[in-house]
Amino acid sequence: MTTAVRFENYSWRYSRTKEQALKEINLEIEEGLLVGVIGPNGSGKTTLAYSMNGLIPNQYNGIRKGSVKIYDEEVTEMDQAQLCQQVGLVFSDPEAQFTAMTVEDEVVFGMENMGLTYQEIEERLDWVVPLTDIEELMEKPPYEVSGGQKQRVALASVLSMRPPVLMLDEPTSMLDPIGRRRIFDVLGRLKREYQSTIIIVEHSLENLIPLADLMVLVYEGEVLLVDETEPFFQKLDYLMEHHIYPPGVLEFFHHLKKSGDYPEASALPESVGEGEKQLRRLLENKA
Amino acid sequence: MQKMNKTILGYVPEESPLYRIHPFVRLLFLMVVSLFPMFISSPEWNFGIILLVLAILVYSRVNLKTLRVYIPLSISMGVLILLTHTVLGGRHPEFFVAFRIFDFPFYYERIVAAVDVYARILPMIFVMVLFLSTSRERDILVAFRWARIPFVVTYLGAMALRSVGMVIEDFSIVRQAEKARGFDPQGKSIRYKMRQFVMYIIPLFALALRRSDEFANAIVARGYSFTGLKGVDRADYILHQYEFRTRDAVLSGIIFLSLIAVLVARYGFGYLSLDDSLTVQLLESLLKGGAQ
Amino acid sequence: MNEKQPFLTVRDLSYRYEDGTLALENVNLTLDDGDFVALIGQNGSGKTTLSKCLNGLFKPTEGTVMVDELDTRKTSITKMAVRVGYIFQNPDHQLFNGSVWEEIAYGPKNIELPEEETRERVEEAARVVGLDPETFEKPPFFLPKGIRQRVAIASILALRPRIIIVDEPTTGQDRRQALEIMNFLVRLHEERDHIIVFITHDMPIVSQYAKRIVLMGEGHVLADGPTAEVFAQPDKLEETFVEPPQITQLAQAVEDLGFDPGTLLVEEMVERYRELKG
Numbered sequence: 001m002t003t004a005v006r007f008e009n010y011s012w013r014y015s016r017t018k019e020q021a022l023k024e025i026n027l028e029i030e031e032g033l034l035v036g037v038i039g040p041n042g043s044g045k046t047t048l049a050y051s052m053n054g055l056i057p058n059q060y061n062g063i064r065k066g067s068v069k070i071y072d073e074e075v076t077e078m079d080q081a082q083l084c085q086q087v088g089l090v091f092s093d094p095e096a097q098f099t100a101m102t103v104e105d106e107v108v109f110g111m112e113n114m115g116l117t118y119q120e121i122e123e124r125l126d127w128v129v130p131l132t133d134i135e136e137l138m139e140k141p142p143y144e145v146s147g148g149q150k151q152r153v154a155l156a157s158v159l160s161m162r163p164p165v166l167m168l169d170e171p172t173s174m175l176d177p178i179g180r181r182r183i184f185d186v187l188g189r190l191k192r193e194y195q196s197t198i199i200i201v202e203h204s205l206e207n208l209i210p211l212a213d214l215m216v217l218v219y220e221g222e223v224l225l226v227d228e229t230e231p232f233f234q235k236l237d238y239l240m241e242h243h244i245y246p247p248g249v250l251e252f253f254h255h256l257k258k259s260g261d262y263p264e265a266s267a268l269p270e271s272v273g274e275g276e277k278q279l280r281r282l283l284e285n286k287a
Numbered sequence: 288m289q290k291m292n293k294t295i296l297g298y299v300p301e302e303s304p305l306y307r308i309h310p311f312v313r314l315l316f317l318m319v320v321s322l323f324p325m326f327i328s329s330p331e332w333n334f335g336i337i338l339l340v341l342a343i344l345v346y347s348r349v350n351l352k353t354l355r356v357y358i359p360l361s362i363s364m365g366v367l368i369l370l371t372h373t374v375l376g377g378r379h380p381e382f383f384v385a386f387r388i389f390d391f392p393f394y395y396e397r398i399v400a401a402v403d404v405y406a407r408i409l410p411m412i413f414v415m416v417l418f419l420s421t422s423r424e425r426d427i428l429v430a431f432r433w434a435r436i437p438f439v440v441t442y443l444g445a446m447a448l449r450s451v452g453m454v455i456e457d458f459s460i461v462r463q464a465e466k467a468r469g470f471d472p473q474g475k476s477i478r479y480k481m482r483q484f485v486m487y488i489i490p491l492f493a494l495a496l497r498r499s500d501e502f503a504n505a506i507v508a509r510g511y512s513f514t515g516l517k518g519v520d521r522a523d524y525i526l527h528q529y530e531f532r533t534r535d536a537v538l539s540g541i542i543f544l545s546l547i548a549v550l551v552a553r554y555g556f557g558y559l560s561l562d563d564s565l566t567v568q569l570l571e572s573l574l575k576g577g578a579q
Numbered sequence: 580m581n582e583k584q585p586f587l588t589v590r591d592l593s594y595r596y597e598d599g600t601l602a603l604e605n606v607n608l609t610l611d612d613g614d615f616v617a618l619i620g621q622n623g624s625g626k627t628t629l630s631k632c633l634n635g636l637f638k639p640t641e642g643t644v645m646v647d648e649l650d651t652r653k654t655s656i657t658k659m660a661v662r663v664g665y666i667f668q669n670p671d672h673q674l675f676n677g678s679v680w681e682e683i684a685y686g687p688k689n690i691e692l693p694e695e696e697t698r699e700r701v702e703e704a705a706r707v708v709g710l711d712p713e714t715f716e717k718p719p720f721f722l723p724k725g726i727r728q729r730v731a732i733a734s735i736l737a738l739r740p741r742i743i744i745v746d747e748p749t750t751g752q753d754r755r756q757a758l759e760i761m762n763f764l765v766r767l768h769e770e771r772d773h774i775i776v777f778i779t780h781d782m783p784i785v786s787q788y789a790k791r792i793v794l795m796g797e798g799h800v801l802a803d804g805p806t807a808e809v810f811a812q813p814d815k816l817e818e819t820f821v822e823p824p825q826i827t828q829l830a831q832a833v834e835d836l837g838f839d840p841g842t843l844l845v846e847e848m849v850e851r852y853r854e855l856k857g
Binding site (some may be wrong): 461 | 598634639647655656660661664669671672674686690734735738801805
């Protein structure tokens with residue numbers, strides 16, 4: 001399988017701080033996976049994201065060491081045009097991302113920058129607009145659009161450029177639960193319909209876990225743990241030591257595992273539905 | 288009651304026959320017709336422009352109640368113009384004294400001059416109000432883009448509008464935050480209220496600064512670097528949504544022709560002048576009549 | 580003898596915006612000592628509007644809000660600010676003074692406290708939020724976000740309001756930061772007798788910290804009661820698109836097996852499981 005993203009001994013320190021933001025990161029992400037990146041605030045997740053699409057080092061001052069490669073091409077050797085067509089980035093603040101005066105203008109912005117023709121833009125809109133569910137919003141100005149809707153617009157705007165690597169930096173942290181749910185619905189659909197590598201930095205594990213193929217733990221500038229989702233969360237104690245708080249269902253079954261009530265070999269349920277199934281099995285067996 | 292939608296700059300009707308006219312034509316109307324009062328000295332003709340604008344406003348289904356905000360402005364401006372021309376205009380023995388108030392002379396020539404100025408400014412305001420009341424932000428941007436104004440300029444304009452919108456939202460929250468800390472401007476001195484100004488500016492600035500960083504990232508991440516990507520022709524997709532029809536060309540033609548007509552009437556034939564106008568004749572009979 | 584009135588009483592409160600939309604309708608509510616309340620509901624349910632009616636930022640279009648026997652419609656903002664404090668979500672919306680000290684002292688100065696007392700209050704507030712005195716002379720803007728937040732909170736605490744309303748204290752925070760803030764609010768509540776009202780979307784936090792929930796939907800109070808009770812009414816919650824925390828959902832899904840639909844914490848669930856297992 002091809003490696004979409006590769007960090008090799010990558011370090012970054014912002015010029016205004018004394019601490020290293022990222023320390024000798026080594027990370028390989030195969031194409032086609034949906035990857036969850038988690039860790040406490042300030043651990044370097046955003047720096048990691050920005051390093052992938054060139055915002056670091058192009059927009060920020062600091063000291064860079066090592067390499068970041070997208071499909072084997074070094075980020076610092078790609079110009080802005082190539083970078084934004086290779087890696088799309090959705091930011092966490094819905095307000096500060098929306099720079100145009102209508103939704104349509106916003107979605108079309110990236111495509112116009114790429115120099116696509118009118119027909120090509122139309123075609124891509126036909127794909128991206130229903131996917132992100134923003135048909136009714138197209139004529140609206142930003143102040144008539146909610147935060148959750150703005151994030152879907154941002155997603156549409158980035159997706160329309162069809163980057164093979166899509167990054168989302170805490171896309172739902174400023175949204176209410178409905179907005180959050182809808183973003184994850186779109187991401188789920190995206191995973192099925194769009195063959196690309198999707199990397200999501202998130203705090204909302206509840207929504208992330210069912211979707212993620214691979215999980216990465218970033219802590220104090222280092223990548224401490226990388227694994228497929230199931231084995232990743234088997235190490236719950238380790239995660240909790242590093243301030244990762246699992247969703248309720250997961251934590252519950254983890255306790256049961258520790259006390260021997262739940263088989264060691266079995267996977268921890270990742271949703272309420274699965275949890276219910278397992279719980280019934282456990283309790284009905286006793287009778 | 289016609290439903291109006293809020294924009295950053297005012298209120299626009301939800302539906303309007305004016306929307307069928309290309310935004311560029313509406314912008315042209317604004318730019319050309321607001322020039323008319325510069326060439327038309329006759330007050331009744333200028334007031335005629337106001338009537339024309341009012342007629343268009345009604346035709347466009349603008350809810351006139353939303354224009355009530357402009358009434359105090361119009362009145363206070365008229366008063367201000369009158370005052371500066373008369374009371375603050377000093378004494379001029381060469382002028383004709385129309386009447387006196389508390390022994391201060393009000394000169395006929397000055398009053399005429401005040402009416403002249405007011406009659407020019409008011410239509411300009413009305414035309415601007417018409418434009419703002421019938422154009423959503425998108426229309427304004429489309430008008431500029433269609434006029435081949437460079438993309439950077441219109442995009443910056445769009446971002447400015449967007450920022451203004453966000454600043455307005457921020458402003459209301461900042462005001463609330465200050466109140467929540469006991470700041471009560473009611474019944475306080477002017478100095479206190481000026482301090483208020485500083486209180487608002489600083490947080491608004493700080494918020495805008497932080498936001499501009501994120502704005503910049505969002506734009507760069509989608510490939511724009513303000514000189515555009517190398518050799519890229521922008522498709523300008525939005526423009527395709529608006530068709531410039533024959534009707535629009537005809538209207539543009541009419542607008543230009545009327546400008547020419549005004550210029551010819553004024554400079555070619557000497558019409559539309561101040562001294563020959565009915566208004567001045569009226570004022571003359573009111574203020575001067577019987578005297579001498 | 581007259582029964583003491585609750586500190587804050589909302590009676591038949593309705594609030595209509597200038598453009599005519601009805602944001603709140605017939606809201607009735609009381610707040611008193613010992614309350615630690617979560618105000619929840621989807622965006623647009625009226626929870627933020629309600630919270631701003633509580634400290635007089637918004638005046639009721641109908642009905643009354645009485646705080647410490649003062650009517651918010653007839654009381655000055657300054658008088659309200661010393662009774663009901665409001666901590667906004669983004670500290671940058673209020674910081675404007677040249678130094679941290681001046682920022683915290685701003686409130687006391689507004690209510691015209693003598694210098695000595697102002698100094699006491701500033702030092703006390705700074706201590707409570709954990710601000711290093713070294714920061715006193717620094718301008719707030721250049722400090723990191725966490726510190727700016729503390730300064731903003733301290734500036735409200737310096738007014739010593741009995742009620743403190745906090746707008747989305749945990750949004751955008753990671754779990755550990757969220758717990759820190761909530762623990763701080765608990766300390767304010769327990770050690771300094773503040774009544775705490777917090778607006779939030781974070782249900783696990785609500786179940787862990789709130790003693791009482793006020794659930795808003797379309798301008799009405801849909802539910803008002805102890806946390807477990809409110810979470811045990813999934814139909815009410817659904818009306819306003821609120822989902823109880825995962826563990827509560829799990830408990831509700833297996834209610835027939837003997838679990839309590841008002842389960843709030845994982846530990847409770849584990850205990851119950853052990854009991855049922857025998």
